[in-house]
Amino acid sequence: MPDKEIQIPDFRLDHTMLRVKDLEKSIYFYTKILGMRILRKNEYPDGRFTNTFIGYNSEDDGTTLELTYNWDQEEEYIKGNAWGHLALKVSDVYATSSYLKEMGVEFTKEPSPMKNGTRIIAFIKDPDGYVIELNEPLKQN
Secondary structure, three states: OOOOOOOOOOOOOOOEEEOOOOHHHHHHHHHHHOOEEEEEEEEEEOOOOOOOOOOOOOOOOOOEEEEEEEEEOOOOOOOOOOOOEEEOOOOOOOHHHHHHHHEHHHEEEEEEEEOOOOOEEEEOOOOOOOEEEEEEHHHOO
């Protein structure tokens, strides 16, 4: 480590990329059910893939999600044991969970206080089986 003070660049989390098996199904889930917007969609015919960026804010104003669809992918993707989850903040996990159940979304953990804590959380799955945590703002707890 250098002895002098180093100026750290202005890092911020830009996006997370998920590989998806059915792009239209994933776009429907994230936009129609979870309320994100398509920010841009680029097709790369030579590489045989499509990148779709979605989010709640513009790419310059917030963290986004990149859905990568590989046109020739036949097998399901292996999630790996290092993968954890995405997290979405909602004002009321119980009310949001009721809505998501009406929309047919699969839950892996029903809404309740987190283990050994008081913050209310729930876990759902997207169409590709990626886990998404729902949690309430910290100021509520």
